[in-house]
Amino acid sequence: MKKPIIGIIGSISYETEGIMLGHEKIHLNKAYVDSVVKAGGIPVILPIVSDEDLIKQQVESVEGIIVSGGQDIDSLLYNEEPIEKQGYITPERDIYDISVVKYAHQLKRPILGICRGIQALNVAFGGTLYQDISQIPGSYIKHSQKARPDFPTHTIEIKKETILFDILGSTTTVNSFHHQAVKDVAPGFRISAISKDGVIEAIEMEKEDFIVGVQWHPELMASKGNEDMLKIFQKLLYYASKL
């Protein structure tokens, strides 16, 4: 198998101290890069740009896409006013993520959305989010874990006849670093995993080889040697290498 090029969307942040106060930075947690390398791919970071033609060319230049984690998505993008518990938002990245996944879908690139990435996928295709897990009736599980990042702290149940079931089987344990979650699943998507308190932990687009979103952080687990979580990246790479 040739090594596919995997574009990983970089986050945007602002310098909060020092002499470059307010300076904009593009950055990415190294675990994403390590996971792609371990799975046998060539990782590249996709920096946020605003020109639509350029975004399309960025997507054309890679064979698979990872929508990485980050800050909350602007709730106005799914027609809700922000509630008090909405966190920091990064409007440039919202627009960029949505453009990238739409082009990637058009251009038949496989997509893996992670944490904020599942939320971006859902919003891009017309779904909505819970702005805070406390809004979800019956939720009781700690989804912002206090444990080392690669340690799995809660269970997920995976639905049969999904891409994720083929990779992980009917149940597994995952890490958890989110205070938001998918609410209404976007048209054309199905739920592929939920936690024991009913929070949506994974979705995937129907009739597509691999457009998958997961609410946990498999890259933090795979990069530390979790073979099951590495399989998610290997599956992304498998479809990327077929392009």
Ligand SMILES: [Mn+2]
């Ligand atoms: Mn969770």
